[in-house]
Amino acid sequence: MKDAVLQLNGICKGFFGVQVLYDISLDLFEGEVLGLVGENGAGKSTLMNIVGGVLPSDAGTMKLGGREYKPQSPQTATQAGISFIHQELSLFTNMSVAENIYIDGYPTGLFGRVDKKKMYQEAGKYLEKYHVDVKNPGVQVGELPMGSRQMIEIIKALVKETKILIFDEPTTSLSNREKEILFETIGELKKNGISIIYISHILEDVLKLSDRISVLRDGHIIETKKAQEWSRESLIRDMVGRSLKQVYPTIEKTTGSKVLYSINHVSCAGLVKDVSIELHEGEILGVFGLMGAGRSELVRAAFGVDPMESGSVTIGGKEYARPTPSDCIQEGMAFITENRREEGLMMPKSVNDNIAMVMERNLTGKFGVIDSRKEQELTGNVIAAMGIKTADPKSQPVNSLSGGNQQKVVIGKWVATNPKIFIVDEPTRGIDVGAKYEIYKLLLKLAAEGAAILFISSEMEELMGMCDRILVMKDGSLAGSIEKAEFSQETLGRMAL
Ligand SMILES: Nc1ncnc2c1ncn2[C@@H]1O[C@H](COP(=O)(O)OP(=O)(O)OP(=O)(O)O)[C@@H](O)[C@H]1O
Numbered sequence: 216m217k218d219a220v221l222q223l224n225g226i227c228k229g230f231f232g233v234q235v236l237y238d239i240s241l242d243l244f245e246g247e248v249l250g251l252v253g254e255n256g257a258g259k260s261t262l263m264n265i266v267g268g269v270l271p272s273d274a275g276t277m278k279l280g281g282r283e284y285k286p287q288s289p290q291t292a293t294q295a296g297i298s299f300i301h302q303e304l305s306l307f308t309n310m311s312v313a314e315n316i317y318i319d320g321y322p323t324g325l326f327g328r329v330d331k332k333k334m335y336q337e338a339g340k341y342l343e344k345y346h347v348d349v350k351n352p353g354v355q356v357g358e359l360p361m362g363s364r365q366m367i368e369i370i371k372a373l374v375k376e377t378k379i380l381i382f383d384e385p386t387t388s389l390s391n392r393e394k395e396i397l398f399e400t401i402g403e404l405k406k407n408g409i410s411i412i413y414i415s416h417i418l419e420d421v422l423k424l425s426d427r428i429s430v431l432r433d434g435h436i437i438e439t440k441k442a443q444e445w446s447r448e449s450l451i452r453d454m455v456g457r458s459l460k461q462v463y464p465t466i467e468k469t470t471g472s473k474v475l476y477s478i479n480h481v482s483c484a485g486l487v488k489d490v491s492i493e494l495h496e497g498e499i500l501g502v503f504g505l506m507g508a509g510r511s512e513l514v515r516a517a518f519g520v521d522p523m524e525s526g527s528v529t530i531g532g533k534e535y536a537r538p539t540p541s542d543c544i545q546e547g548m549a550f551i552t553e554n555r556r557e558e559g560l561m562m563p564k565s566v567n568d569n570i571a572m573v574m575e576r577n578l579t580g581k582f583g584v585i586d587s588r589k590e591q592e593l594t595g596n597v598i599a600a601m602g603i604k605t606a607d608p609k610s611q612p613v614n615s616l617s618g619g620n621q622q623k624v625v626i627g628k629w630v631a632t633n634p635k636i637f638i639v640d641e642p643t644r645g646i647d648v649g650a651k652y653e654i655y656k657l658l659l660k661l662a663a664e665g666a667a668i669l670f671i672s673s674e675m676e677e678l679m680g681m682c683d684r685i686l687v688m689k690d691g692s693l694a695g696s697i698e699k700a701e702f703s704q705e706t707l708g709r710m711a712l
């Protein structure tokens with residue numbers, strides 16, 4: 216076998232006395248894809264931050280191309296040939312696509328000047344090559360949907376001279392087509408001798424793409440083997456430390472006849488066209504559709520986050536033509552958005568503060584003062600129920616939680632408000648298999664107690680496993696409704712296309 220391009224030897228890392236990585240040794244070979252999997256909070260991103268020069272290690276050494284490698288910053292890592300596509304997008308929303316792609320520098324011309332015109336042309340070529348749906352590289356990133364932003368983040372890494380590429384959950388907002396393009400690109404990069412570390416909770420993808428896979432659990436490398444020697448089951452067993460037999464929990468529940476919430480002939484800005492939905496007590500109603508079908512736009516309008524052009528919603532018998540989020544919350548609704556990091560969290564605040572935020576009404580005592588003992592109790596319950604991994608909920612800012620644990624905070628804080636109607640948009644994105652099961656269980660339990668859930672997802676399997684009925688959206692309209700007995704990938708796919 217060839218020598219490793221990157222060697223990690225005995226890497227250790229802790230934060231404020233909490234050990235996160237223990238004695239990690241790993242080799243990465245030329246032209247291989249090394250998959251890295253593990254539960255939320257296992258230490259995957261932290262390890263990659265050390266490789267990518269974002270964080271220093273506490274102990275251990277690294278070698279790049281046989282020479283000692285000790286990056287002082289992300290820039291030195293880039294110069295050494297390591298590019299890192301982060302779990303959280305690092306684009307500047309107020310800058311153009313081209314400026315973002317070449318943020319680390321566009322090659323300068325004769326007089327040390329950047330030829331802007333050429334830079335925009337080059338950027339345009341990349342957008343075309345990777346089939347990104349952006350007509351003009353001059354458009355501001357903030358105006359683009361999440362899928363395109365994620366592709367731009369990837370292109371930003373591809374334009375650099377790179378020997379090693381790190382992907383940390385790169386596909387969370389990608390459509391199937393974009394994902395295919397990404398996987399083809401990874402295949403080409405491999406052929407050119409580029410080495411890749413690929414992190415994802417979608418184990419099927421990791422199994423398909425990787426040459427070898429390492430499992431990280433609680434900061435320890437459990438095992439590294441050839442991809443053929445792993446299966447979904449054995450990966451899960453090593454990740455979680457026990458085997459998980461079921462993907463979807465079995466909880467008895469029935470759908471009542473009472474309509475708790477309805478969307479009445481809602482249209483918005485060409486993206487949603489005259490959609491009506493009735494959501495019943497105890498029902499889990501799925502909404503499937505391809506990227507851009509208008510699912511998120513619909514529910515954002517239905518919760519009053521974005522304006523609707525026409526139509527109304529009826530919550531608990533009351534009709535709202537111009538609902539606001541606070542109306543909806545008052546009426547006992549909860550909305551778990553797809554952009555949880557941006558919309559759902561106060562980043563520098565502690566885990567407790569974030570959870571308590573939407574519960575304030577329930578926590579305020581007679582004199583309008585927050586009852587801090589009650590707050591402790593409630594936040595403690597949420598942390599336990601969701602299995603949120605935090606060193607100290609009172610002081611740890613949410614932005615230092617792992618990506619998946621941030622998601623759990625958002626879901627947990629809504630559940631704590633005891634809502635009767637839930638809108639959940641891609642609730643398990645970025646969440647590990649074990650925690651997914653817990654979230655499914657929680658949603659099913661809520662429905663069994665009479666809550667109504669509108670469940671949006673791009674994963675057919677998940678919808679088929681969880682829902683009583685699935686609506687299919689296409690080009691902003693409802694294309695059909697399928698009952699549980701008729702669920703199949705074919706029917707769903709056919710309606711969505
Ligand atoms: N700056 C920090 N301060 C304190 N703790 C941190 C910091 N960064 C990470 N941690 C902790 O380190 C642990 C590992 O986090 P990491 O982000 O590496 O997990 P991960 O494997 O990437 O998880 P996920 O799948 O959820 O993205 C977590 O418990 C997290 O809270």
Ligand SMILES: [Mg+2]
Binds near residue numbers: 259261619
């Ligand atoms: Mg991570």
